[in-house]
Amino acid sequence: MHEIVEKPLLRISTAGSVDDGKSTLIGRLLYDSKSIWEDHLEEVSRSRVNRAAHGPDLSLLTDGLRAEREQGITIDVAYRYFGTPRRKFIVADTPGHEQYTRNMATGASTADVAILLVDARKGILPQTVRHATIAWLLGVRKLAFAVNKMDLEGFHHEVFVRIQKQSEELLATLVGATASYFPISALDGDNVVEPSKRTPWYKGPSLLDWLENVDAEPASDGPFRMAVQLVIRPHLDFRGYAGQIASGTIRPGDAIRIQPTGTPARIKRIVSFDGDLDKAWAPMSITLELDREIDASRGDWITAASSTPQRARRLKTTIVWMNEEPAREGAAYLLQHGTRITPVRLARIAERLDPATQTQVRTNELRLNDIGLVELETADALPFDLYRENRATGAFILIDRLSNLTLGAGLIESSLDDEHHSGSLHSSERAALFGHRPCLIDLSERPELAPALERHLLLRHSHALILENEDVPADFLLDAGLLVVATTPRPEAAVQASGLSSDPATAIAELLEALHHAGVFALEDDYVEGEGI
Amino acid sequence: MSQLALPHLRYLEAEAIHILRETAAQFRKPLLLYSIGKDSSVLVHLARKAFFPGKIPFPLLHIDTTYEYPEMIEFRDRFTKEIGAELRVYTNRAAVEAGANPYDLGTAKCCHLLRTRALVEGLKEGAYDAAIGGGRRDEERSRAKERVFSFRDREGQWDPRNQRPELWNLYNGRVDPGESIRVFPISNWTESDVWRYIEVEKIPLVPLYFAEPRQVVVRKDTLIPLEANVKLLPGETPVTETCRMRSLGCTPCSGAIRSKARTAGEILVELSVFRRSERENRVIDHDQEGSMELKKREGYF
Ligand SMILES: Nc1nc2c(ncn2[C@@H]2O[C@H](COP(=O)(O)OP(=O)(O)O)[C@@H](O)[C@H]2O)c(=O)[nH]1
Numbered sequence: 001m002h003e004i005v006e007k008p009l010l011r012i013s014t015a016g017s018v019d020d021g022k023s024t025l026i027g028r029l030l031y032d033s034k035s036i037w038e039d040h041l042e043e044v045s046r047s048r049v050n051r052a053a054h055g056p057d058l059s060l061l062t063d064g065l066r067a068e069r070e071q072g073i074t075i076d077v078a079y080r081y082f083g084t085p086r087r088k089f090i091v092a093d094t095p096g097h098e099q100y101t102r103n104m105a106t107g108a109s110t111a112d113v114a115i116l117l118v119d120a121r122k123g124i125l126p127q128t129v130r131h132a133t134i135a136w137l138l139g140v141r142k143l144a145f146a147v148n149k150m151d152l153e154g155f156h157h158e159v160f161v162r163i164q165k166q167s168e169e170l171l172a173t174l175v176g177a178t179a180s181y182f183p184i185s186a187l188d189g190d191n192v193v194e195p196s197k198r199t200p201w202y203k204g205p206s207l208l209d210w211l212e213n214v215d216a217e218p219a220s221d222g223p224f225r226m227a228v229q230l231v232i233r234p235h236l237d238f239r240g241y242a243g244q245i246a247s248g249t250i251r252p253g254d255a256i257r258i259q260p261t262g263t264p265a266r267i268k269r270i271v272s273f274d275g276d277l278d279k280a281w282a283p284m285s286i287t288l289e290l291d292r293e294i295d296a297s298r299g300d301w302i303t304a305a306s307s308t309p310q311r312a313r314r315l316k317t318t319i320v321w322m323n324e325e326p327a328r329e330g331a332a333y334l335l336q337h338g339t340r341i342t343p344v345r346l347a348r349i350a351e352r353l354d355p356a357t358q359t360q361v362r363t364n365e366l367r368l369n370d371i372g373l374v375e376l377e378t379a380d381a382l383p384f385d386l387y388r389e390n391r392a393t394g395a396f397i398l399i400d401r402l403s404n405l406t407l408g409a410g411l412i413e414s415s416l417d418d419e420h421h422s423g424s425l426h427s428s429e430r431a432a433l434f435g436h437r438p439c440l441i442d443l444s445e446r447p448e449l450a451p452a453l454e455r456h457l458l459l460r461h462s463h464a465l466i467l468e469n470e471d472v473p474a475d476f477l478l479d480a481g482l483l484v485v486a487t488t489p490r491p492e493a494a495v496q497a498s499g500l501s502s503d504p505a506t507a508i509a510e511l512l513e514a515l516h517h518a519g520v521f522a523l524e525d526d527y528v529e530g531e532g533i
Numbered sequence: 534m535s536q537l538a539l540p541h542l543r544y545l546e547a548e549a550i551h552i553l554r555e556t557a558a559q560f561r562k563p564l565l566l567y568s569i570g571k572d573s574s575v576l577v578h579l580a581r582k583a584f585f586p587g588k589i590p591f592p593l594l595h596i597d598t599t600y601e602y603p604e605m606i607e608f609r610d611r612f613t614k615e616i617g618a619e620l621r622v623y624t625n626r627a628a629v630e631a632g633a634n635p636y637d638l639g640t641a642k643c644c645h646l647l648r649t650r651a652l653v654e655g656l657k658e659g660a661y662d663a664a665i666g667g668g669r670r671d672e673e674r675s676r677a678k679e680r681v682f683s684f685r686d687r688e689g690q691w692d693p694r695n696q697r698p699e700l701w702n703l704y705n706g707r708v709d710p711g712e713s714i715r716v717f718p719i720s721n722w723t724e725s726d727v728w729r730y731i732e733v734e735k736i737p738l739v740p741l742y743f744a745e746p747r748q749v750v751v752r753k754d755t756l757i758p759l760e761a762n763v764k765l766l767p768g769e770t771p772v773t774e775t776c777r778m779r780s781l782g783c784t785p786c787s788g789a790i791r792s793k794a795r796t797a798g799e800i801l802v803e804l805s806v807f808r809r810s811e812r813e814n815r816v817i818d819h820d821q822e823g824s825m826e827l828k829k830r831e832g833y834f
Pocket residue numbers: 016017018019020021022023024025051052053059072073074096117148149150151152184185186187188
């Protein structure tokens with residue numbers, strides 16, 4: 001007897017135009033793998049709506065909302081579960097309508113493979129290209145083209161071959177994607193679970209056969225990454241960092257770094273309810289104890305010391321916009337990456353991708369369901385990997401600070417900080433690096449305080465200098481990001497020396513207070529308002 | 534390259550622990566809805582794992598309809614004490630005192646008062662901003678559509694057509710005062726996943742889940758165990774049947790099934806030949822097509 005080796009769970013997402021048969025196919029997979037309860041099937045059979053040519057309307061098994069059954073369409077993602085002795089599956093049934101593209105992207109975000117439904121009578125439609133492109137953008141590399149409704153085309157080989165040819169142009173644009181093709185009838189079940197007698201020319205596996213055997217890329221490959229979800233401190237002698245491993249493996253003794261600080265440490269123990277582990281890998285949820293006391297908390301990443309992520313505040317990203325209110329250049333939102341939430345500004349919306357034609361269109365806003373190339377500036381520097389290299393550390397969502405809604409999904413394409421190293425420094429970047437913004441201080445009423453103030457500022461690592469020559473304009477020094485302490489009258493100065501205490505020490509304290517008040521050191525607060533830097 | 538894979542039960546476990554930890558970290562005042570049933574027993578077990586070696590950092594709330602099986606209450610008190618969890622109990626006192634019962638009100642109305650209203654009020658009273666529940670997407674079609682972090686407005690209502698997109702494992706739990714999130718860590722589990730997990734993790738359960746000879750009345754196709762609260766209808770006589778509960782609810786409204794399964798392992802064997810869903814034995818879900826969606830919109834779990 002052969003021992004059945006269980007394959008890891010496979011997450012599937014469906015895609016394709018309206019009425020290509022996505023929901024029916026899933027109903028068929030559930031039904032034929034006996035993963036559907038009879039009473040659920042009876043409920044469906046009793047339903048007032050039935051759009052199937054014959055037999056029960058299997059699409060009703062997944063279209064679970066009243067509005068969906070009444071309108072006969074899929075509106076929101078539904079997750080369904082089925083299994084065979086070889087493997088368990090989670091399948092996302094997604095809507096085909098263009099206005100629900102965001103829900104299709106949601107289903108693809110966690111999928112290992114995508115099944116692309118194609119109506120044998122219609123061939124590849126713009127919506128097929130759109131969905132294939134979105135699935136690919138979101139990191140799905142294994143595509144199954146299910147050429148459906150073959151029963152309506154007499155199961156002709158030529159129809160199948162023509163659609164296969166038609167798809168080649170599309171595939172050429174999806175770098176790294178591989179495709180498999182299945183001639184099926186979701187309604188009758190041909191080649192879905194069992195090979196069909198009606199397609200003698202087809203020698204490949206049934207769709208389910210393929211799903212049972214396809215290899216998903218295991219996340220345990222790749223460098224170690226784990227976002228700290230929380231610090232577990234039941235008593236003073238224990239400090240554990242809890243999180244789910246996003247990629248890679250970890251063992252006690254391994255060298256790690258906390259990001260974004262870069263602080264090094266080693267793993268002391270991998271703690272679990274069932275005893276310490278000598279090894280853990282993605283996607284396990286674990287608790288790590290480190291060999292030294294360091295400052296790490298929710299929002300930080302623990303990464304392999306040998307292969308650290310990039311770090312940047314300016315990012316080039318692809319964003320799928322999911323809200324009715326368009327995204328505009330300059331707008332400020334919150335960005336959630338791993339377990340960190342940080343203010344972000346859409347510095348530039350460069351272009352919109354039309355996934356149906358795969359062309360780029362210049363724009364400065366993104367509407368509902370648009371996919372665009374966007375340059376972001378975050379308040380905190382983010383440790384990250386490119387999305388195409390690591391789905392967990394390269395993904396983020398955008399959240400509205402007022403409505404709390406999830407507005408969009410983002411994929412990190414590259415860092416823009418490097419470009420700035422070669423080009424001129426952006427004032428916001430300089431302010432972030434200096435730890436303060438430029439400011440002109442008029443001490444003409446109390447010039448004797450200038451050296452003490454300069455010393456104070458330098459001691460707190462600010463970049464300050466004294467300007468004694470009244471003929472030298474302060475502008476270029478301010479452009480260089482400096483704190484300029486002028487001893488001659490400067491009416492335009494943001495901070496003046498009038499009304500200061502006669503005691504020098506108190507006067508210096510008052511000046512520092514005035515600088516704080518002017519927002520010179522308050523970088524992040526200003527940023528939150530979406531202006532300033 | 535290493536090719537380490539995680540068996541699917543461990544994958545589901547890791548996902549659930551991640552969700553529980555996100556809930557503890559993102560909310561001011563979360564709680565866990567503890568119904569004493571198998572799904573919430575699994576949840577409690579997962580929560581113990583998630584925060585080990587610490588304690589579960591939120592209370593367990595039991596909505597007591599006063600129609601619970603005595604065995605359940607006894608189990609609840611013993612088990613929560615054993616694991617050192619903080620237990621809170623809430624009842625819609627006003628409704629109970631006004632004599633709410635399924636015979637006079639009908640199951641739908643009774644359920645609305647004693648479960649849904651009690652839950653919404655219990656959450657409001659404690660100003661909880663997140664409630665963790667054991668709902669699974671495979672239970673019913675409308676649940677299959679629900680997010681893991683599912684938003685509820687100030688009235689505790691769910692708007693299925695207006696749900697927050699939920700991508701990857703990035704859960705958005707931001708809410709304004711009065712609003713809340715229902716959290717479903719075992720969304721992706723099936724009934725057999727739950728039983729398999731109970732078996733491998735040796736999770737203790739209320740004995741009602743296991744087959745034993747019990748005094749029941751046969752009502753329509755359902756066996757209703759005889760408890761203090763169950764009234765005999767005209768023409769009904771008690772009989773003894775070897776049976777077990779597949780899903781627990783109130784005494785008058787949940788049915789047992791004929792079964793000889795006395796362990797989680799035996800239940801799994803039974804499940805593999807079962808063709809009908811567990812909710813079918815809950816009388817309450819048959820009221821009308823799509824009734825679960827309606828109840829959920831009003832704030833039911
Ligand atoms: N003849 C035939 N009809 C099909 C087949 N698959 C789906 N349909 C019908 O096509 C229509 C749309 O199916 P549905 O599953 O709702 O499509 P979706 O919009 O992609 O989810 C329904 O009337 C189905 O009964 C098939 O293989 N053959």
